[in-house]
Amino acid sequence: MEVEPISQPPAPKVEPVTSADLVLGVVAEIDDESLIALCDSLRTLPGSPIIAALRNDHASVQAGATSEASEKMHSPYFVPWPSSKTDDPGTPVVNIATAYQSAFAVSEQLNARACCIVASTIEDAKPEWIRELVQPLLEEDFDLVSPQYALRKFEGLLNSSVISPLTRCLYGKRIRNPMGPDLGISRRLFTKMLGTEKTGVHPLASIAPAALCDNLKVCQVLVGPRTYPPPDWTNISSLVAQILSPIFADMEKRAACWQRTRSSTPLPSFGKPVLLSQDTGTVDVSRMVESFQLGNRNLQEIWDLVLPPSTLLELRKLARLPLEQFRMPNDLWVRIVFDFALAHRLRTINRDHLLKSMTPLYLAWVAGFARDAEAADASGVEQILERLAVAYESAKPYLVSRWRWPDRFNP
Amino acid sequence: MWGEIKRALAQSTERFLTRFADLLPGTAALLVAVLISIALGFLLAVIVRRVLTSMQFDQRLTQWGFHSSSEWPLLKSPTLLISRTIAALIIVAGFLIGIAAFDAEWTSLLARSIFAYIPNMLGAVLVLVVGSVIARYLSRSVLIGAVNLNLSYARLLSVGVRWLVLVLAVAMALEHLRIATGIVELAFGILFGGIVFALALAVGLGSKDLITKSLERDAQKVSGEKIEEPFRHV
Numbered sequence: 001m002e003v004e005p006i007s008q009p010p011a012p013k014v015e016p017v018t019s020a021d022l023v024l025g026v027v028a029e030i031d032d033e034s035l036i037a038l039c040d041s042l043r044t045l046p047g048s049p050i051i052a053a054l055r056n057d058h059a060s061v062q063a064g065a066t067s068e069a070s071e072k073m074h075s076p077y078f079v080p081w082p083s084s085k086t087d088d089p090g091t092p093v094v095n096i097a098t099a100y101q102s103a104f105a106v107s108e109q110l111n112a113r114a115c116c117i118v119a120s121t122i123e124d125a126k127p128e129w130i131r132e133l134v135q136p137l138l139e140e141d142f143d144l145v146s147p148q149y150a151l152r153k154f155e156g157l158l159n160s161s162v163i164s165p166l167t168r169c170l171y172g173k174r175i176r177n178p179m180g181p182d183l184g185i186s187r188r189l190f191t192k193m194l195g196t197e198k199t200g201v202h203p204l205a206s207i208a209p210a211a212l213c214d215n216l217k218v219c220q221v222l223v224g225p226r227t228y229p230p231p232d233w234t235n236i237s238s239l240v241a242q243i244l245s246p247i248f249a250d251m252e253k254r255a256a257c258w259q260r261t262r263s264s265t266p267l268p269s270f271g272k273p274v275l276l277s278q279d280t281g282t283v284d285v286s287r288m289v290e291s292f293q294l295g296n297r298n299l300q301e302i303w304d305l306v307l308p309p310s311t312l313l314e315l316r317k318l319a320r321l322p323l324e325q326f327r328m329p330n331d332l333w334v335r336i337v338f339d340f341a342l343a344h345r346l347r348t349i350n351r352d353h354l355l356k357s358m359t360p361l362y363l364a365w366v367a368g369f370a371r372d373a374e375a376a377d378a379s380g381v382e383q384i385l386e387r388l389a390v391a392y393e394s395a396k397p398y399l400v401s402r403w404r405w406p407d408r409f410n411p
Numbered sequence: 412m413w414g415e416i417k418r419a420l421a422q423s424t425e426r427f428l429t430r431f432a433d434l435l436p437g438t439a440a441l442l443v444a445v446l447i448s449i450a451l452g453f454l455l456a457v458i459v460r461r462v463l464t465s466m467q468f469d470q471r472l473t474q475w476g477f478h479s480s481s482e483w484p485l486l487k488s489p490t491l492l493i494s495r496t497i498a499a500l501i502i503v504a505g506f507l508i509g510i511a512a513f514d515a516e517w518t519s520l521l522a523r524s525i526f527a528y529i530p531n532m533l534g535a536v537l538v539l540v541v542g543s544v545i546a547r548y549l550s551r552s553v554l555i556g557a558v559n560l561n562l563s564y565a566r567l568l569s570v571g572v573r574w575l576v577l578v579l580a581v582a583m584a585l586e587h588l589r590i591a592t593g594i595v596e597l598a599f600g601i602l603f604g605g606i607v608f609a610l611a612l613a614v615g616l617g618s619k620d621l622i623t624k625s626l627e628r629d630a631q632k633v634s635g636e637k638i639e640e641p642f643r644h645v
Contacts, residue, residue, distance in 0.1 A: 237559040287561065295558050298565050302551070350548070356555045 021049035022134060023112045025081065025103040027096060027119040027181075032078075034122065039077040042134060049138055052110055054081035054103055079106060096181065100203040104190040114138060115190050119181035121227040129223040130182075132271050136219050137184045142268075143216035145184030146208060148176040149226040150274040153373045153381045154283070156226075158243055160385055161365050162337055169392035169399075170251065170258035171212035174266045176220060178208035179243075189216060202246035209250055213257040222271035240362055241355035248344040248355075259400050264393060275378055283374050285367035289326050292367070293319050295360025302357045306343040311335055318364065327368040330391035336361050337392075338399040346406055434513070441509030448505020452498035460494040468493075496536075500529075535584035542580020546573045564613055571610040578602050 022042065026035060032055070039051045055078045081102060100117060107115040114137035118130060129147075136142040149156070159177060167178040181204060185193070189211055193203055196210070211218050251258070296319040303312060314332050321327075340358050344351055373381050463469075468490050504526075511522040550573035557565030582599035586592060 235559065237555070291559075291561050294561060294563065294565065298554060298558050298569075302555070350551075353551055353555055356559060359559050 018110070019050065020052035020110045020112045021047075021114070022138065023052045023054060023079075023103065023107040023110060023115045024130075024134075025054040025099065025115070025117040026122065027099050027117065028121045030122055036077060038122070038127070038130065042131060045131065045135065046139060049113075051077055052079045052106075052112065053077040054079055054106060079110070081106070096204060097202050101194070104185075104194050104203075107187070107190050108194060112187060114184060114186050116184045117180070117182065123227055129221070129271075132221045132223065133182060133184045136221065136270060137186055140219070141186075141217065142184075142219045143186040143189045144208065144211040144218045146175055146177055146180060146218065146220050147182050147223045147226070148220045148269070148271075150222070150224050150276050151226070152276055153376070153378075154370065157366055157369070158240065158362075161333070161362065161369070161388070162244065163247060165334075165385075165389040165392040166247070166251075166337065167208060167212075168264050168389055169396050170254075170261065171209060172261040172264045173212050173218060174264050174389070175208055175212075175218065179204045179247075180207070182223070182226075183207060186216075202250075205246035205250045206253075209254050209257075213254055219268040219270060222269065222273050224274040225276055236363070237356040237359040240359050241352055244340075244355050244358070245344070245351060248341045251341055252345045255403060259403070262396075264389075281374070283370045285326070285370050286323060288363040288367040288370075289323055292360045292364035295357070299357050299360065302349060302353065305348050306354065306357075307336065307339050311339065315361075326364075327371060328365045330388050331395060333361075333365045333388075334391045334395045335398060338395065338402065341399070342402050342406055345403070437513035440512035441506070444505045444509030444512065445502070448502045448508075451505070452501035455501060456494040456498035459497055460490055463490040463493065504529075531587050531589065535587040538580055538584045538587060542576055542583070546576035546580070549573070549576060567613055568610065571606055571613075575603065575606050578606065 024039065024042065026038075030038075035053050035055065039053050042049065042051050081099070096119060103115055103117055114134070116130065116134050116137070118133075122130070133145050133147065136145045156177075159179070163179055164176055168174050185207065189207070192210055192214070193207060196206065208218070210216075296315055300312075303315070307315070311332065314329075318326070318328060318332075336358075340354065343349070343354055348354065369384065372384050376384065469488050472489055507522045507525055550569045553572045554565055554569035557568050562568070578599065582595055582603075585595045
């Protein structure tokens with residue numbers, strides 16, 4: 001007796017998505033089932049918004065789904081994410097800048113009211129924090145919803161030392177994670193960002209400044225701890241250069257805006273604060289201090305071109321301090337950041353050299369911060385960072401003055 | 412007797428005056444050639460300087476990652492350097508043309524051989540300038556990279572790289588000038604090999620700890636041990 005092969009049920013016909021209220025782009029690794037569950041969860045928001053999920057095929061394969069399975073998975077939510085695949089199959093991280101720009105382009109094509117891009121790892125099946133990130137966009141008509149992560153004291157150090165306080169000082173809003181990377185963006189803002197695509201500045205560095213300079217509605221959502229795969233940053237100098245370069249470039253572009261701003265105000269905030277347990281043990285900062293001392297001995301010829309003599313003198317004094325007394329004063333660190341931003345603008349030396357030569361100075365700040373924060377609890381760390389942010393604001397006249405008359409302070 | 416002396420003196424004076432008179436047109440031509448070349452050189456230098464300034468040549472050079480104008484080793488500004496070099500070349504060319512106007516065989520030969528040598532000189536100068544720029548760029552890259560890797564011999568590496576490139580550039584320039592090519596090749600080989608050997612020894616001996624740490628880290632990765640790093644920068 002011949003057995004007829006069991007025919008596969010035909011795949012349900014899925015209408016292509018032609019319009020949506022919200023476009024969701026998940027840059028991190030996620031399988032199709034989880035992405036559908038996430039969209040279902042967002043669909044239950046008031047007003048039942050139509051969701052379009054950008055599918056990053058490469059990430060879904062990385063997440064464990066076979067390519068065959070992912071091909072077979074159909075969903076009314078899915079839209080292709082152009083230019084989101086990485087050329088290097090060994091690298092799971094897509095090019096964030098391209099991913100953002102292509103997400104904005106798709107959002108505009110679909111005439112979406114808002115776009116939400118998630119770059120952190122999604123651990124729950126239905127993460128509440130993504131709903132919270134989307135809600136102010138759809139319900140309160142905010143233009144930019146930025147996350148405020150609950151961090152352990154030694155996490156997000158580059159953000160704490162430069163990005164957040166610098167943005168606060170420049171644009172007058174106390175934003176904790178201006179570069180996201182998990183962000184909710186309104187139609188008004190992503191249309192604007194698409195218009196500035198050719199400026200060459202990384203979109204993550206320009207989104208918050210663009211919103212703040214144009215007086216768009218910006219808020220923060222307390223989203224709990226951020227989970228992301230540990231980056232293999234064996235060379236911190238590359239990290240410093242890659243992150244600070246677009247920030248300084250955007251700063252140059254918006255000089256007319258930030259020179260008008262004085263003092264800062266808090267942003268509207270949503271969500272409940274999450275307190276993480278903080279370690280209070282001592283940390284070893286000797287390698288960072290040694291790195292600074294080595295830089296102080298060898299990089300003088302570069303720092304001489306960037307920093308004024310008074311700062312160089314203070315750095316020499318700092319290099320002579322014993323390990324237990326090692327602290328970089330806030331005002332010194334702030335002036336260093338401002339001077340490097342100015343040198344980046346003036347192209348005093350090759351920009352890559354400039355930013356990489358800042359690494360020993362950054363490590364000196366981290367060492368001092370670690371010394372201060374090692375015994376502090378969460379509120380103590382908050383106070384330290386608040387003092388740093390205030391130092392940035394106090395030194396703003398120095399920045400404005402150097403920016404306008406760069407030769408005046410030159411050695 | 413006295414008459415013969417007077418005649419000989421008169422003849423030699425006449426010969427001197429004739430020779431001197433023969434030189435006068437050539438001298439006048441030389442003066443005119445030099446004056447014209449000075450004027451032409453000045454004019455061209457001004458034009459080149461204006462064109463390069465309007466192109467923001469100095470800034471562009473810095474943007475391309477070569478140099479800050481304030482550190483330029485020969486002159487403070489590459490624009491000035493180029494315009495002045497052009498002016499100097501035109502004046503030298505005018506002087507040589509003026510010498511050739513004496514219509515003497517040796518001056519023509521001298522001028523011809525100097526003119527034939529000018530491309531070599533220009534090539535050598537170009538090689539030296541480019542070599543100097545590359546040497547500074549590479550030595551700075553190596554210095555910053557080595558400091559960020561916490562290598563205590565960062566300065567030594569940087570200086571070594573600078574001298575490697577400079578020695579190469581000087582050897583190439585001398586080769587262009589066709590000056591003692593055999594000796595230059597030998598000296599270059601010895602110097603280049605010596606610097607590489609010295610660097611290899613210094614780095615090899617100095618980086619024992621670094622390699623040990625790197626191997627330990629790799630071994631930890633292979634055995635699945637988690638490396639705890641309290642600091643996360645992003």
